[in-house]
Amino acid sequence: MGLTQLTNRIYFLEHDPEADRPMLAYLKGDKFSLAINAGYSASHVQDFYRAIAAEQLDKPDFTVITHWHYDHTFGMHAISGISIAHDKTNAFLKNQQALAENPGYIESLKKEDAYFRKEYCGQKQLNIALSDISFSDNITLDLGGITAQIFHTVSPHATDTVCVYVPEEKALFLGDATSEDFFNHGYMDTNKLHSLMQTIRTIDCRHCMLSHCEPLGREDLLAYLQSLYS
Template sequence: MLNKLSDTIYYLSNQDDRERPTLGLVCGDRYSLIIDSGNSPQHAQDFLLEIENLNVSPVKYVVITHAHWDHFLGMNEFDATVIVNSQTNESIKEWKNLSYDDSSLQKYVNTNQMSAMCMKIIQTDMPNRDCFKLKSPDVIFKNKLTIDLGNKICILERIKSTHTDDSTIIYIPDEKVIFLGDCAYGTTTNSLFHYKQSLLLPMIKDIQKYDAEMFLLGHESICDLNEINIYWEELTTASQVVKSTSLENAIEFFKAENKRDPNDNELFFIKAFVNDLIIQSQ
């Protein structure tokens, strides 16, 4: 069921048990725009069925926030202009050449080209997958793009991110709403979960330059300004105490600087920033 954020903005909540991220819908007087196409054709079709129940302008655009499979594998289901940044386009090209039969999928899992969860979702939610071919995006932008849906402006910008190198955010100025995709999350390298420490502050700066009050995230759905500021504060406080690959030293430094023990979130972030330094040292 779609959640109504305002008269012109809706979202389909994330379902982490099915690897389904938040999907967004922004409606103007002439056209509507979708944010992310879902993790499979079935996810996309479920979203489209929900949209059919609304009295909104026809969907003309689909924006992909980044090239992780759970955000774009439903792309073929939309009769709309698919928009990506140039780096996302390069990554999606690799998926266009894949085959989706069982033996090919297992080979991709065995060679770490694809996760086991991705294979399971494809096998469950992709009809006719033996002949499935991912289509190409239609519009490629480099850094920034503004779209007018009819009395409804959407600003697309590729920003620095601790999650991927190709993150696009979507800002709707008159609503003070911003769709972040997964850009504010960490990532996993060599089996270590980490936040890219060098990109943390540039990413926050890129996001905070927009006057937003509501933030849509890929796997938390939605949070307000106070909640996102707490998140930024916990991340930056954790980052500031990590100077080496020693978790023990970082925790002791945190205690000395803040006169308290780190909370659960801060401890999680400290470990992730330590992992980042470990990865850089390898």
């Protein structure tokens, strides 16, 4: 699978519903490049980097994480360059590291999740990394001709949710922010969702990028969310 070009400076490797692999994005600045999310595993990272190389692009200088869930973070040990995550994301990942010291942990994840079983088929160990750079509220990267405004936000999906807004390309990367909380029996906190929708309304964006969806226009996304949970 190759990269899809969204705008002049934004590319992405599409999500793969068959493997439950999230979309991974690549922002090409004049000075630096930034990937959004590390991916499910070392093999997911390799597939992404192969697609990047096929476009004659360089491996990312930075990789930012949208939240701690394993399909976005367990590839972090295999990335090239510097990783960036929220303090809370690192706290969750530290907890995952401790759990993974028990060899039964990877087996229990395989048992619970058929996609995880497929992704980690034949593997007996997890390699869970924390990020190189950690932040508590927001951090902005000037990539050269393009800016990544990385910020923590309220979301019904995870308490460490981080979004990335690229004003020059009018693109907003939301990770899984608009989904329910799978670690709380799929609970949808509608107050948090409405707060997030309000945030989205204030951002001047044309492209809303969710990790497990096709790209959406802002009004389409808001209308969809409104129809589900109003």
